[in-house]
Amino acid sequence: MSDTADHGTLVAPLETIVREAGALALAAIRDPIKSWYKGKGQDQPVSEVDLAVDRLLKERLGPLLPDAGWLSEETEDDPARLGCDRLWVVDPIDGTRGFIAGKPDWTISVALVEHDRPVLAALLAPVTDEMFVAVAGRGATRNGVPIRVAPAADASDAGLFAGAAVAGPPRLLERFAAATAGVVPVPKVHSLALRIARVAHGRIHVAFASKDSHDWDLAAADLLVHEAAGTLTTVAGDTIRYNRPVPRHEALVAADPARHRAARDIVAQLARTSR
Numbered sequence: 001m002s003d004t005a006d007h008g009t010l011v012a013p014l015e016t017i018v019r020e021a022g023a024l025a026l027a028a029i030r031d032p033i034k035s036w037y038k039g040k041g042q043d044q045p046v047s048e049v050d051l052a053v054d055r056l057l058k059e060r061l062g063p064l065l066p067d068a069g070w071l072s073e074e075t076e077d078d079p080a081r082l083g084c085d086r087l088w089v090v091d092p093i094d095g096t097r098g099f100i101a102g103k104p105d106w107t108i109s110v111a112l113v114e115h116d117r118p119v120l121a122a123l124l125a126p127v128t129d130e131m132f133v134a135v136a137g138r139g140a141t142r143n144g145v146p147i148r149v150a151p152a153a154d155a156s157d158a159g160l161f162a163g164a165a166v167a168g169p170p171r172l173l174e175r176f177a178a179a180t181a182g183v184v185p186v187p188k189v190h191s192l193a194l195r196i197a198r199v200a201h202g203r204i205h206v207a208f209a210s211k212d213s214h215d216w217d218l219a220a221a222d223l224l225v226h227e228a229a230g231t232l233t234t235v236a237g238d239t240i241r242y243n244r245p246v247p248r249h250e251a252l253v254a255a256d257p258a259r260h261r262a263a264r265d266i267v268a269q270l271a272r273t274s275r
Helices: 007-028 048-064 079-083 096-100 170-179 192-201 215-227 257-273
Strands: 035-038 044-047 069-072 086-094 107-114 117-125 130-135 139-142 165-167 206-209 231-234 252-255
Touching: 007 048, 007 107, 007 117, 007 130, 044 048, 044 096, 048 069, 048 086, 048 107, 069 079, 069 215, 086 096, 086 192, 086 215, 107 192, 107 215, 117 192, 117 215, 130 192, 130 215, 139 215, 165 170, 170 206, 170 257, 192 206, 192 215, 192 252, 206 257, 215 231, 215 252, 231 257, 252 257
Parallel strands: 069 086, 165 206
Antiparallel strands: 035 044, 086 107, 107 117, 117 130, 130 139, 206 252, 231 252
16 A cells, blocks of 8 residues: 555454454463563563464554554564654553453554554454554544543532542552542553553543553554543653654553543642652
């Protein structure tokens, strides 16, 4: 496809490929899964299924846009991606701990990034059969039905978080709930991408992410939230930029615009009082 290809024309083949990857992963969990740990601290789980899904996605996505670069959690990083105007950003299994443990909240996350921002996204939760799709400027869907963030019924400072479902790292979640009346903490969601997609879907109202999440954790979910009329930024309010030399990010918050502003202020105040 040419550089001027309509991103919408990629939706159908992208969905097909991501569903193929989901079927592969689902079939694999019928048998014992070989897994091990990686990373400098040997504290990041990876499984043979992560690698198999990664291979499938790379083989199938490559022909869609032959000039696109590639960035995946399970592929050795190639600095050549930095010279690409667009690239696929992939997490073959987001939420590997949950996947290995037999939990339902893992996903397959794929985004197309152009000039440092996502323009096309597909996020599949195979166990619950949820396919989230977004195209820049065209909205977001879940299983073909348009989705939007859930606005607060009461826009006052006191009402913004009344009954609000909030997800995030346990320590931050605990402190945020203590400082904010009416918050309903959400149990752990193993896939960070799914945690943020639930904001786009309106099932979670505010989602936090710890420092050091990566491009592949975020790119698809980022587009989903923004196309669902929400906001995802660093806690400091900065837009997330992708395909940088080091694809890691600061602490993040996703929500509808009103809660997003208020949540950032609360977290900033918590940071000041903890010094």
